[in-house]
Amino acid sequence: MSIERQGRVLLLAYDHGLEHGPSDFQVRGQDPERIIDLAEESFTGLILHKGIAQRYQGTIDSSRTSLVVKLNGKTSLASGDPYAPQICSVDRALDLGASAVGYTIYPGSTGEPAMIETCSMIEEKARDYGIPLIIWSYPRGEAVDNETNVNTVQYAARIAMELGADYAKVKYTGSKKSFERVVNIAPDLDLLCAGGEKIKEDEFINEAKEVMQAGASGLAVGRNIWMRDNARKVAQKLESIVFD
Ligand code: FBP
Numbered sequence: 404m405s406i407e408r409q410g411r412v413l414l415l416a417y418d419h420g421l422e423h424g425p426s427d428f429q430v431r432g433q434d435p436e437r438i439i440d441l442a443e444e445s446f447t448g449l450i451l452h453k454g455i456a457q458r459y460q461g462t463i464d465s466s467r468t469s470l471v472v473k474l475n476g477k478t479s480l481a482s483g484d485p486y487a488p489q490i491c492s493v494d495r496a497l498d499l500g501a502s503a504v505g506y507t508i509y510p511g512s513t514g515e516p517a518m519i520e521t522c523s524m525i526e527e528k529a530r531d532y533g534i535p536l537i538i539w540s541y542p543r544g545e546a547v548d549n550e551t552n553v554n555t556v557q558y559a560a561r562i563a564m565e566l567g568a569d570y571a572k573v574k575y576t577g578s579k580k581s582f583e584r585v586v587n588i589a590p591d592l593d594l595l596c597a598g599g600e601k602i603k604e605d606e607f608i609n610e611a612k613e614v615m616q617a618g619a620s621g622l623a624v625g626r627n628i629w630m631r632d633n634a635r636k637v638a639q640k641l642e643s644i645v646f647d
Contacts, residue, residue: 404469406448406503406535412570412595412621413645414471415446415638417455419625421476433629435459441629443467445638448503450623452476453491456499469502471537474525475518476507484544486514489521493528503535505572510562512544519566526567537595537623538568550574553581560589570595572623575610582617598624604637611644621645 406412417438419427427433435455439462442449448469451459456472463470474496477487487507496504506525508518522538529536540559543550550556553576563571570593576582586594596614598607607627614622622645628634 404465404502406469406471406570408447409646410620411645412448412593412623413446413641414448414450414595414621414623415442415468415628416450416598416623416625417442417629418450418452418473418476420455421452421478423479426479427626427630430630432632432634436462438629439463439468441634441638444635445642447621450505450625453495453499456496456501460499463500465500465502470500471503471505472496472499472501473505473507475521484512484514485509486512487518489525493525493532493534497532497534501534503537503569504529505537505539507539507541508562508566509541509543510559511542511547515544522566530567535569536567537570537572538563538566539572539597540568541574551576553584556582556585557588560585560592560594564589564592569593570620572597575599575614579613579617582614582619586618593620595619595621595623598622598627601626601630604631604633607637608640608644611641615644 448471450471452473474491475487475489540563542555551574556573556576559573560571572595
């Protein structure tokens with residue numbers, strides 16, 4: 404099943420258990436069953452690492468939401484420049500029922516060469532199997548001053564395009580005008596914007612509107628949905644912003 408609906412994408416990210424650890428799961432209701440329900444109700448896809456994808460394989464209704472398996476990851480425990488090694492193969496992701504695969508690169512970090520090299524192998528494999536690749540392109544590390552600066556995010560989008568991504572997931576630059584510059588630097592690449600840390604609901608909704616008005620193909624968000632008691636309602640608002 405495609406991760407698109409009407410040519411747009413709305414993904415629910417739930418890879419935080421590895422990436423951020425328990426700090427994101429301190430309030431009730433962030434268990435996988437609730438997240439799967441939310442994804443099936445409103446999202447075109449659900450992003451998981453292989454452990455959760457494996458454990459809940461039978462419970463995700465693929466006619467309602469598509470599985471996106473993240474192929475690399477890291478914890479928040481290590482210090483220094485980030486490096487996210489590969490933890491799942493494209494073959495394994497397909498066995499798990501994935502409709503797309505995801506891979507994070509941290510351009511500017513000391514791990515950049517290794518991550519770019521692995522990403523290139525994955526891209527070729529994804530091409531062979533005809534499965535879309537989403538690159539999380541997050542410039543980060545000692546060499547990167549500001550991850551959300553427009554020039555930095557423009558470069559992030561362009562890197563993903565050059566590496567052959569079907570979709571690039573990038574950070575929000577803070578305004579519609581600046582995000583338009585990101586969209587324009589990577590023509591024909593489907594850009595998805597990340598949600599980031601939980602912010603006030605109206606600010607988040609406004610951000611989502613700006614991102615879509617700027618020409619993005621969709622959103623891939625996590626904490627700003629499932630950290631809320633009214634997650635369902637906010638997800639429905641996103642649906643109308645992205646698809647209507
Ligand atoms: P959020 O909407 O919660 O920010 O999720 C998007 C995401 O890219 C996740 O896929 C990933 O786990 C996380 O953000 C990475 O966050 P960080 O920028 O803190 O590394």
